[in-house]
Amino acid sequence: MNTKIILHNRPNQTVTQDNFQCIDADIAPLKNGQVLVLNQWLSLDPYVRGRMSERKSYAPSMSLGDVVIGEGIGIVIDSQSDQFKAGDRVIGMLGWQTHAVMNCAAIKPIPQPPFSETWLLGAAGMPVHEKITENLQNAPQIFIDLLEGRCLGKQIIKLS
Incomplete structure (x- = not known):
């Protein structure tokens, strides 16, 4: 089961809890070239606010019902790829959810650092x-x- 935070409605000015909805959803079966990532860290960046709006911007707006975007660090827990195996640590736009089905081209491996991997997050x-x-x-x-x-x-x- 995947717990997701989705954009429920667009903020007028201030973002409130009412703009989001927490839902549980089944995890889609993996296709060739995809991995299932257990999200461990999530970066909450200011650009997300702009993506909640329908105003013209340098990046496309999120659609209502979309998982809220966000860069994350996680562990591959299932793989249909030669590039990644279970246990690999990765970074990518995993979104505000517990699990993310990702195409391998959309994530990068990260080495086991001698320090917290959270320094990799953010712009x-x-x-x-x-x-x-x-x-x-x-x-x-x-x-x-x-x-x-x-x-x-x-x-x-x-x-x-």
Whole structure:
């Protein structure tokens, strides 16, 4: 069984609990190239508010009845893919739900870090992770630029 938080109606100004509905639903059978992910961490980002509106924006609006969008970290618990196996940790737009059936192209594997994986969440998390990984392969020291001007201070950590 999958517990989902769906967009029930659109907020007028302030988002309230009435804008959401919690429902239980069956989990769809996996197709070839899909995995079932148990969601463990969810990032609650400000951009979600804009996606609840029907106003024109850089990203499409959520439809009423959709699972509320959100980036998450989870564990693969079933797989119909050669890319991922049960127990793999992944990150992707898992949404506000306990379980997500995901196409493999829509998720990324994450290594077992010596620190909390929650630092990967949020708008800047994965770009920092990718930059660190790239720099570890190419240089003995880690240099992180501001990645197009975004402030990433909370994500920068010293690994060496």
